[in-house]
Amino acid sequence: MFRLLNILLCIAALQFSLSCNQEKTARKVPLEDFFRNPERSNFQISPDGKYISFLQSYKNRMNLYVQALNEKDVEFGSQARRITNMLTQNVGFYRWANNDQLIYMNDIRRGACLYSVDKTGSNYRELLSDCKLGLKLINANNLRNSELLVALNKRDSTFFDAYSLNISTGNLKLVAKNPGNIFRWFADDEGELRMALASDGVNETLLFRTHDTGQFKPVITNNFKSKIEPVGFCDYDRNCIYAISNINRDKSALVKFDCGTGKEIKEVFSHQDVDVHEAGYSFTKHKLIYAGFETWKKERHYLDSSAKKIYTSLQSLLPNTEIVISDQDSAEHKFIVSTFTDRTQGAFYLYVPSQKKLHKLSEINPSLKASEMCSMKPISFKNREGILINGYLTLPLGYKLKDLPVIVLPHGGPVHRNSWGFNSEVQFLANRGYAVLQINFRGSDGYGKKFMIGGFKKWGTAIQNDITDGVKWLISQNIADKKRIGIYGSGFGGFCALSGLYKQPDLYACGASQGGYINLFTYLKAVPPYYKPTLRMYYEVIGNPETDMDYLRAASPVFHADKIKAPVLIAQDAKDARSKINETNQFVRELRQRKISVTYIVKEKEKYSLKNPENRIEFYRELEAFFAKNLAAK
Amino acid sequence: MNVRKFSLKKNLALNAVFITLITASLLAALVIAYNFTSRYVYNEFERQKIDVLEATFKPYNDFFQNKIPEISFYQGYLDSASAAKYCDTVLKTFPFVHRIIFYDTQISNHDVPYSYTANKLSVSPKAIFQFGYKLPADSAVIFKASLANTSPRLSIDEFNRMAAKLSVYLQNADTSKNIVDEDLFGVFYNITPNRVTFMNIPREEELKIFKSLMLRNSEYSPEFEQDILSFKLNPSKLTVINNHPKLYQDIKIKPITFEPVNTDSNLVITELPLSGAFASNKLYFTSSQSFLSLELGRRFLPFAVTILIVYGVLIFIGFLIYRNLRINNKLFKLQYDFVNNLTHEFKTPLSVIKIAGNNIKSASQLSERELTHYGKILDEEADKLNDLMNKLLSFTQIENQSIQIKNSRVNLEVFIQNMVDAYQIKYPDFNVSYHINQVEFFNTDPVLLSSLFQNLIDNAYKYSLPGKKQLHIDVGLQKADIILRFKDQGIGIPKNEMENIFRKFYRIQSEYNQQGSVGLGLAFCKELVKFMHGNISVKSKVGIGSEFTIILPYT
8 A cells, every 4th residue: 555655656756857947037026126216225325425315215215315435344234324314205306416415306207306315314404395386407417516506386387487496495486487388397417507498398499508698598499209309408509519419310329419599500429220328428628528329239338448447347347147237426436237138127226436446235026036037139020011129038048938928018108118128017927937038110210200100190000910919929939829819008008008908809819008098189188278289299290180080989998898809907006197997997898898807806996906016016016827727728 | 715705896986086086176276277377377467567678777867867967078078069979879779768958067157148146146048058869950049149130939948947047046045054965956957847957066165155146246257168968758759668578468658648549458657757857758569368367377387287297197196006006906816816726725735635534434344455555645745745845845945035046967868858758658648758968967955946847847738628638848049048849739728817927826717727736836937947057938839839948048
């Protein structure tokens, strides 16, 4: 009897080990680990380089901590002092105003709330605290003499004037009046308000003055499809600025621009395939450091030899890792460096070039091991019109790369793009065994003007076709199991998910939308009729409800509940202006009447936001169960 | 004999009572079932009208719950062309909508002709269109602000009602709070008999703006687009779906006030008011009595069949019980006869012994001859008794299978010759012949075999008329069996008795067996043959003779 049992056990053990050899799947990492708020984040260094500050969770909310920098021993935690006491909201933005004071805001974008506190935690002051107003910071990155330039809609709620706010005294002084159309102000490196962008909603006008006593003069006006984005001021010529511009070109380039003539002086850097999307500029040296562009990943073209040296030596210290210098002291002796790859959220380091040494400050999410995460591969394919479409494919670790269940993740926007790097959502889904496909369909940002305009009035049509072509390409590569393809996105991505479900009902086994737009009329109606120019822009991008009625109706999922066949998950914010809850209710009701399985996550009372960790975990748990049920192997 | 007559009488009475009772309860069951079904059918007639209402009203519910809210999806952007498209689908899908009036509405604080004004708020029709099935295209435009020769006068009343509702709501509403669904229904729907009017539900932000336009002296405002659609319904076009055609002969939609003038007493009527915009109408259901009887019949039939089957089974069981009783009765009679015969059979030798004993006792002196004579008589009669006893015993033994076969090799020639010789001596007038074919020896129990022979030879003698007492025994082989045939020229067996002769205690009622028979012979034979794994059968013709055939396994 015992012998028989022994034999049986042996057979069982043998089978177990065999099955393990066949498919060595990765460990199922707990959901919470993916969506953890970083323990410490947003490291900054004081201008004198003597203190380091960071955000750390206190009672589940992010608060500001400061610690003296001991050159020899950079161990964090116990010596750090909490200097804020935020219990209901997170600290969002913060800056060192000078060597002693820090300014900070909460992470809710509404209300003009700005606080200051000493690095010791004393002298807490509400600089601005008016929830009815809006606040924009103008030169928080380059504060001069404790004077902060801010924009407030104090005089009229519809536009923002520029004010100078004294950090030490709290004095607020009107610096420049807004004629009503300026939406962004710029200060030069000395803190003089010299530039502004005005808009009638569609056309942007660059306003400029050589001295803060002069009058703003319009320099150039662009349709919203072209833009000029000021980066910094040239050193000698007071009329000269650096800007990223796509005026008269398809791909944005970094240029030198003469605001006196309104003409481009010279192109500093451009890339033949993609836009220049950022530029590094030094306020102290008044010069450009690098031009940033994004091919399959973010890259930099250095324009300053000393900066290049620092980056090169950093790169040799941190091979195969992406590096971002996130802060530095004013003497540029100490740098805060953050890193990332596709498989890790990375860490913060303190880098002292003179010592050629890196001190690790904090790991962003130590509960995720890079070895357990999946690598993100750039892909590209030709769509049905022969246009090259780029994207990313993340394959689950340890699975046979054949006939995998796939989740298509259309990005939001649509004027936005997927980037290479760590993405919690993607890694979470890949860890659960799904191949994750991201596509930079037409209308995405970063591939030039024409590519972006290619998505205008093509919601649910050309854009959706690109997604469909991507899925078909993946099927043709034998990676996707064509019976197990799900689609999920939020905002515009949710719209794509719902569109896919009713336009290609046989392609997708299920779809999930997180606050996805379900009715384009409602989306348009979110723009109040006061803003006629803005409306015109919306009409050009999305469609004019008077002339494009049929297109808008055909593209709005709410009218097509009858064509959906697959199970749906919908998460809806009761207060979302772009997709109204009663329409989503009606949509869900119609689906349920047709016996379609609908998982409906809705919070009627509160604002539903995934920023809140509780909501986030709950949502992803539902999402996980939804895909597990509907994309299970049959 | 008296006893038996009495028992028969008693059975008859019992049977009669049983049958009467059964019939009575059968009738009662049928009547009750019929009444029950009848009540059920009339109840169903009342009850299922809800079902009809639901089916009939489904398109209206679809229209009201799905198609009307769709207007809100357009967010006020509908114009004449897109409204026409929307109305087209409505008119096509819902035949009971016979006309749609579309008010392209604008809300502002401007002073516009034909506007409904509440404080500063002006709600005005920019244009009014009507759509309907087979409506000429040129009559689509009722009013257009830009066309001088059009006037909204004829259709403005409904518009004003909606505008009034909105302004009353705006005046009272607390726009800082969320709008509640109940409010929406009261404000943006206007449901009157045969008409539904709907205004697309504005966004909360817009309601706030409207309220401030209404109450404040604001600047010249932009124009806010709203859509009002008024659906005129024709109840007679609502398709009645009779999903119980066996209950309702006819269903019609009638005005709620409709009252039939001359009601046919033969007609069963019920009605159900409609709801929503059709509230002024009702469903009017009629069926004639005979129509309902038909349905009643349909529903009653399975009941009746079931009841009849149950009663059929009952009667069959009754019959089986009765038959069983009769057989027992017969058996009782047979046993009674058997005891009678047995007594008789025992009595004859006993009386002979008694006489002989008496004679010996009373005789003063017995001569040598007398002594042997009496001795012989006593010996013979004692043998008879013994024989009788043996027969009875062995029969019961065989019946209970309590004897064992003692097989030995029997020479058939010798065995039968001995048998025949013995009978020749016993009955000199009995002519027994035999013929043996192909067999010489037979492996069997000689005692059992001789019992078989004795019984059959005895029977042949007993049931043959004097002068025709003849028997021919034929022995032969057939495959693996040995076949013994006993053919006599006796009185024969009537056909109807044929199957009874092998039964225990059974004797044919005839003059030949008035005495000296217990009715065990053939039953005994049958048991014996069965015991020897064989078979016995008989062929017979009355007046000509019988032939008994015994088949025994030859191994």
